[in-house]
Amino acid sequence: MVDWQPVYLSIKIAFTSVVIVFVLGITAAIVMRRLQFPGKAAVEAIMTLPMVLPPVVTGFILLLLIGKQGAVGQFLDSYLGVQLVFTPYAAVLAGTVVAFPLMYQSAKAAFRSIDTQLEDAARTLGASEGRVFLTITLPLAWHGLAAGVVLSFARALGEFGATIMVAGNIPGKTQTIPLAIYFASEANDLTTAGIYVIIISILTFLAVFGLNTWAGEK
Amino acid sequence: MLEVAIKKELPDFVLDIQFRVPDEILVLFGPSGCGKTTTLRCIAGLDKPDEGYIHYNRKSFFESKESIFVPPCDRNIGYVFQEYALFPHMTIRNNILYGAKSAQEENQPLFEKLLELLKIHHLLERSIDKLSGGEKQRVALARALMARPQILLLDEPLSALEETTRLELQSEFKNMQQLLNIPFVLVTHNWEEAQFMGEQIVFMDRGKKVERPDYFK
Numbered sequence: 109m110v111d112w113q114p115v116y117l118s119i120k121i122a123f124t125s126v127v128i129v130f131v132l133g134i135t136a137a138i139v140m141r142r143l144q145f146p147g148k149a150a151v152e153a154i155m156t157l158p159m160v161l162p163p164v165v166t167g168f169i170l171l172l173l174i175g176k177q178g179a180v181g182q183f184l185d186s187y188l189g190v191q192l193v194f195t196p197y198a199a200v201l202a203g204t205v206v207a208f209p210l211m212y213q214s215a216k217a218a219f220r221s222i223d224t225q226l227e228d229a230a231r232t233l234g235a236s237e238g239r240v241f242l243t244i245t246l247p248l249a250w251h252g253l254a255a256g257v258v259l260s261f262a263r264a265l266g267e268f269g270a271t272i273m274v275a276g277n278i279p280g281k282t283q284t285i286p287l288a289i290y291f292a293s294e295a296n297d298l299t300t301a302g303i304y305v306i307i308i309s310i311l312t313f314l315a316v317f318g319l320n321t322w323a324g325e326k
Numbered sequence: 327m328l329e330v331a332i333k334k335e336l337p338d339f340v341l342d343i344q345f346r347v348p349d350e351i352l353v354l355f356g357p358s359g360c361g362k363t364t365t366l367r368c369i370a371g372l373d374k375p376d377e378g379y380i381h382y383n384r385k386s387f388f389e390s391k392e393s394i395f396v397p398p399c400d401r402n403i404g405y406v407f408q409e410y411a412l413f414p415h416m417t418i419r420n421n422i423l424y425g426a427k428s429a430q431e432e433n434q435p436l437f438e439k440l441l442e443l444l445k446i447h448h449l450l451e452r453s454i455d456k457l458s459g460g461e462k463q464r465v466a467l468a469r470a471l472m473a474r475p476q477i478l479l480l481d482e483p484l485s486a487l488e489e490t491t492r493l494e495l496q497s498e499f500k501n502m503q504q505l506l507n508i509p510f511v512l513v514t515h516n517w518e519e520a521q522f523m524g525e526q527i528v529f530m531d532r533g534k535k536v537e538r539p540d541y542f543k
Contacts, residue, residue: 223411225407225409225411226411226413226414228370228372228398228405228407228411229405229407229411229413230413230424231370231371231372231397231398231399232370232371232372232398232399232401232403232404232405232425232470232473233404233424233425233469233470233473234399234400234402234425234427234473235399235424235425236399237399243424244413247415248414248415
């Protein structure tokens, strides 16, 4: 009998990560589009790093930060009494960090493809910067942003290396589908592993297919 | 009266221009890349001059000495672009109504009047990519005027159009200025157009106002 817990947990974690990444990725793309500052190229490179670094390295760095001895970990523990490591929140953090560059890059490309004259036209028609963004920039960037959401969701759903470093493999608590696949195959339970492989493949397919269809109709 | 006296450093030269426009059409005439569009963008607030001032009827849009810079959305200055800049994701009706400030009922008379004057009533339900260049520019003009601007800037609005449409729209723009009685600043590098449209012509070269070249006398 298949345990559905990893499936629910994976969807919850991937969904939460995507919501966070959507806001952060778009905000970062807007800030980087508008501001010129020294060291911009370095900031840009750092934001792209989680996409090219091995996930286990990203996980290790995160562990250093949020672990008991880490700067963020100590802060959270002493001021809020919260411990992130080996909780589902750590899995969300891992998913968010690895998916962020995909959303950021998609948003950046989507905003870059917009004719700035359209935004200028809206400004001369009396639109505030907020209205320009909501009525011109965002709708015109929609296709690119939707692609970013799909890629980020798929990336967060399949995250393994960073997740196992910071969230561990606690069945019922932090065990996501990729972890369940790995530990089932290690225990030679190929049937369970195979079922999870099929489930995650269907989920990823549905996400890509569903959003593409929706974006295509818009 | 629109009064402009601005300086702005551009990559190849310094834009340094002064002119005054009463409620008539002033033409900025000069070769491509001489700073005409930048001048319009500064008046609209889309670019910021390095120093100088832009006043309209005692109101300051820009005043470097007092660090005044009014953002474009608060200037109420219409801008018609060469490439129309219609919003591709909106219907023609929503394009025209984008800048309308008051409630729908109050807008209706002006909306109807613009549709009639610019002969675009039949276009309302069409999609933007089904319009000809001339139709697009008529819609763009209607959209700019629907915001009830106190100044209208026209950046080579007719240069992408073929001859017949261009001549037709020249007259319509001129009639519109007489009807509204507000300052129009038109940028062009077409001499016939400048002569036909401009009650005042400012010759520009490399960012400066120059004497009328002999060729155009």
